[in-house]
Amino acid sequence: MRAIVYSDAGGPEVLRLVDRQAREPGPGEVRVRIAVSGVNPTDWKSRDSHGGGEQVPNQDGAGTVDAVGAGSAFEVGDRVWVWDAAYRRPDGTAQELTVVPERQAVLLPDSASFDLGASLGIPALTAHLALRADQPVPLPLAPGELEGRTVLVAGGAGAVGHAAIELAVWAGARVITTVSSPEKAALARAAGAHDVVDYRAEDAEAAITRLAPSGVDLVVEVNPNANAELDAAVLAPGGTIAVYATDDPDPLAFQIRPFMAKNLRWRFLLTYTTPPAEKDAAVAGVRAAVEAGALRVGADAGLPITRFPLERTAEAHAAVAAGTVGKVLIDL
Numbered sequence: 001m002r003a004i005v006y007s008d009a010g011g012p013e014v015l016r017l018v019d020r021q022a023r024e025p026g027p028g029e030v031r032v033r034i035a036v037s038g039v040n041p042t043d044w045k046s047r048d049s050h051g052g053g054e055q056v057p058n059q060d061g062a063g064t065v066d067a068v069g070a071g072s073a074f075e076v077g078d079r080v081w082v083w084d085a086a087y088r089r090p091d092g093t094a095q096e097l098t099v100v101p102e103r104q105a106v107l108l109p110d111s112a113s114f115d116l117g118a119s120l121g122i123p124a125l126t127a128h129l130a131l132r133a134d135q136p137v138p139l140p141l142a143p144g145e146l147e148g149r150t151v152l153v154a155g156g157a158g159a160v161g162h163a164a165i166e167l168a169v170w171a172g173a174r175v176i177t178t179v180s181s182p183e184k185a186a187l188a189r190a191a192g193a194h195d196v197v198d199y200r201a202e203d204a205e206a207a208i209t210r211l212a213p214s215g216v217d218l219v220v221e222v223n224p225n226a227n228a229e230l231d232a233a234v235l236a237p238g239g240t241i242a243v244y245a246t247d248d249p250d251p252l253a254f255q256i257r258p259f260m261a262k263n264l265r266w267r268f269l270l271t272y273t274t275p276p277a278e279k280d281a282a283v284a285g286v287r288a289a290v291e292a293g294a295l296r297v298g299a300d301a302g303l304p305i306t307r308f309p310l311e312r313t314a315e316a317h318a319a320v321a322a323g324t325v326g327k328v329l330i331d332l
Contacts, residue, residue: 002310004310025067028101030068034097039313039329040320041320055092056093081108081120083125115305124289129242130164131146133267141285152176153168153193154177157179165191187303231264307328
């Protein structure tokens, strides 16, 4: 079978196309014929810091079950999406056949495309975790779960921001999002955001305060170093900031007293190391949203797709590293 592999840390040039033997699934595993592989920032970052040994990149993907191990509940031909395929494992989704623990394969309804399935994984699970970050008990999102709450999504045109908007709207929240251009504002509106603030065109604090004078309940935060002061100003008392990313190498620093005065909470998230109960709840919530048709991809849905064939995976990684807006997918 065809596969993309790398053995040394480095840029996209370390990726190479090879022919390798497909592995048979063991007990509790399934083998998936990947139709579409999704690329996330974590994929090129992992490649940049690789510790050695042959690795197939990419955590997310979608396709059909090709073989099952002993005791599996899946059947050959089942349509599935997979998550965390390459986390602490050598077999990611940038190959024609990949084997994963069956917990990491989720049924994909016929109504959902493989493009959508390959776009779930890290973005949608991270978004779900962030939207539930202020809850003491891990439960899946469902319609009405966030009724009466206002959520601020920082960076609503990104893959996680897009999923957070869709999931929050499906669960009944009012969603405000911040973006950096009119083009990104159009994408956030297409995703379903109720209000969009272009922070380069207007004062974000004033705009958000006008839209939510009583404060927002939760911030889904992509850039805490830049937004800590804004978050403290617009959050309602007892609110939560759910941080899932940062590309700023500097330590996070902010004035403490504004957070103390409102009894605000920070919650830092990494989907890979999330406790199993939270991850299982996120998987269940995302699966339910997919079945309800609440999660969508494509330009009309606010998440444009850029496609590459498998042999151009290096270009796909470079596109994500360069900040391509929307979702980068690899066709197998």
